[in-house]
Amino acid sequence: MFEDLNMFATMTTAVFLEAAPFLLLGSLLGVLFETYMPAGRLERLTPKSTLGRVLVGVFAGLLIPTCECGVVSIVRKMLKKGVPPTTAIPYMMCAPVINPVVLASTYVAFQGDYAMLSWRILMVLAPAVGLGLALNRIPSQHLLKGGLLLQEEPSCGCGGACCAGHEPEGRVGPITILARTGAEFVELGKYLALGAMASAAFKVFTPPAAMEWFAQSPWLAVAGMMGLAIVLSICSEADAFVAASFSFMPRAAQAAFIGVGPMVDLKLIAMFSAVFHRRITAALVIVPTATVFVLAMVMQGVGG
Amino acid sequence: MNARTVERLAGALVLVLLGGFMLGLIATGTYWNYLNPKFMRLTGAAGVVLLFCGLALPFDRGASPGWSNIAVLSVFLVLAGISAAGFGENTAEADLFFSGGKEEAQPARVEWNGQEYVRMNTAEVLLLIDRTPNATGERVAVRGFFTRSGDLATAGRAAIVRTAVVCCLADALAMGMLVSGDAASAPPSGAWSEILGTIEPMPQGWAGNYTVRIPGSIFTVLDDRYVLHIDHAAAADPPAMPYIFEFREKEPYAY
Incomplete structure (x- = not known):
């Protein structure tokens, strides 16, 4: 019993420590973005056409690579600054996969298998583009959880420009930047910690034979591997190596594992629920999950 | 305040x-x-x-x-x-994952009984098998611990494994091979050894999905086509960091 508790504690700590630097970086970038980027500037810089905006979001990860742990914080600030959801949401979903590091690690893990790499990209691209287009007409701030905007306003209601200790935007010093970064980290860190605990509990207390039961049919295998990706919450840089190790599973199930994990996992669901409106959170979980499942079954069908 | x-x-x-x-x-x-x-x-x-x-x-x-x-x-x-x-x-097998220290670099090859064995870690052995059309006869020296847990105990077999970590413990996988030969029956489960062995095709009736639980690992990967025939086994101290953190595709291997 003590060994299990110790392993649970160690696993929780490992997942948290792995993600923490990226969450911190995301928090810092988000605060810098919020502080120094004038409202509406980025919106004016993005293309006018809907498709153009979606494509900018999809491929922005190549220029601003970030993992799933940090991207939620950045996207929250983007949306608050008026970046259209058609750009921000595809960026959030694609950046953890469509970036040089993760593409390379997938290529290596599957030993130069371009088909697997292509399926992974497709599984991320399809729901990201779909959700980006679907959210086209919704104002950015409406995606965010209602209380969040109020919570971040100073309690005095001055909008951050009074004499009660809030420096007006544009004259914000490093101490304030660090303090705000810390506060942001504490807020989202809670969800990271909860996700890490849930993931560790599954890993420590589930019998290893459970996964083999899922290998009985392609449907079960795909569903089982997707479920595993969601509960394990493995970083997108490493998940391909884990997927490749499940050699007894169909390739489609392995692809589904690396397709869904960077978009939906326990720590992300917790963060989504903290940041986004309930319906948006539901969409961010259901749409990628359903799309990846369907694409994996197509992959199984065509022998991909 | x-x-x-x-x-x-x-x-x-x-x-x-x-x-x-x-x-x-x-x-x-x-x-x-x-x-x-x-x-x-x-x-x-x-x-x-x-x-x-x-x-x-x-x-x-x-x-x-x-x-x-x-x-x-x-x-x-x-x-x-x-x-x-x-x-x-920690006690029992979990103990193996919680020891530390530093060690000196080892020679890339070791000789025994007139034959040379290439030192590599168990993950590198699996990579070697994957990229070699026929790995039969390859001589390797690996460090790891014996396990007979789970299905291995039922089947009366043993494997030599080590846990590989790419990023963090969440992605940890135990990787290794079934072992054969007279020396395979001696070491107790959890005993660290250096094995000098020859890769051989899996004997008739050995194939199967063996579910083996190694503390901290999501899953245990054992090669399903080959076994490692033990030519020589000696008790060894666990490496300074028992996990495998590095994988190389050519000599000198990470060992």
């Missing part, structure tokens, strides 16, 4: 403790128990930034870290403390 100030101070304390914990893991050399050491600088930098964030937080009167957030992170810190304190108290 009003409630808001206390909240900021509590948030600041959590940040300082988190940063201090990260730096403490590096300073005490226990970092590798959680993450691949290649991330050590990243974690160290994050630890320093968190310390500064914690020191700055009390001075920003607009900040409100939130009591529920502070409470959950405090629970995490307790778990982290339990984990760090428990390294010396």
